[in-house]
Amino acid sequence: MSANQVNITQYMSGNAGKGSKLPTGTNKVSTNIGSAGAGKGSSIVQILSYIFAIFIVIMVILLFIHFFITPIFKLRPGSPGIIPIPGLDDGKLFWNKTNAGQIQNKDLPIVSQTFGYTMNLDVFIQNPLQFARHPRIFFSRGATRTETPSGDTLLGILSNYNIVAGLLPDTNDLIVSVLNKDNNMESIVIPNIPVQEPFRLTMVVMEQALEVYINGQLMRTRTFSAPPKSVEGDIYPAAGVEANIVKVKNLKIWARILTTSEIREAKPPLSKNFDNTPMPATSICGTSINDNMPDLDKVNNTFYNVVGR
16 A cells, blocks of 8 residues: 555444544534534423423312312302303303394203203383283293283283293382292292393292392292292293383303302393383373284284373
8 A cells, every 4th residue: 555545444434443533524513513402402391391290280289279178260250269260151141142032942051941040131121101901021931821811910911931020010010920830920029120220130940939139139039839830931022012111131041050149240241232212201001912912003902091100
């Protein structure tokens, strides 16, 4: 081998001598950069793992405190707790974006229940001076109207119902009634309810009692003489001429009995968006009102007398 020749075998794998050196080049630099990148990525993964582990430990501690010491998570509006958890409200809302209308029983969360439920309803008494000979119904479930109304009670105009809310014939007193299995009315009357001012009506129907709340405050409790009658059916708001007396919005139904705190903090908030038409200065009295008629001209033998207020 001449002096100008180079023995390349010393650079080959496995043949490099103890004192041999690889040529300086990019291979060594690339190796160093790759090692640095891998180290940085490993550090990020470790940090995220630590954060996740700390989060799990905190959640375990909070859950232990929630279930065994004191509530931490507020699962529903009005329920005890500190941290609200959205998306767990089990009520079903109607009439919040549309005008009040018929709701079929199959669409209700209480489709097969005649008690053990709670209802919220935003109410606006627009014209309580439009009197009648019978209660002026603005909300009902499963109501069956009689062909010939008689008397001044709910059973004079309805032969069957689960729950009914309305005004008495010639006052601004509210009546809420449940029909029991013996076909007797179980009613609550709240005198002098707000007029020309929205309020929230809450009705809690239990197996043995009825509760009525106004703006989250318990007004009356009625203990039943017999359980509610098994009446299921569609829900109706006021119709015909009675739609000019009372307007309703934000019907919300729960298939359970709400606590008082849940009733007070129930969502959505009370609606203020009603057509606040001024109340007339004189009263109007009709001899007959039929909710099934959309127009007063279609009600037979009906007339109005304008009398002093």
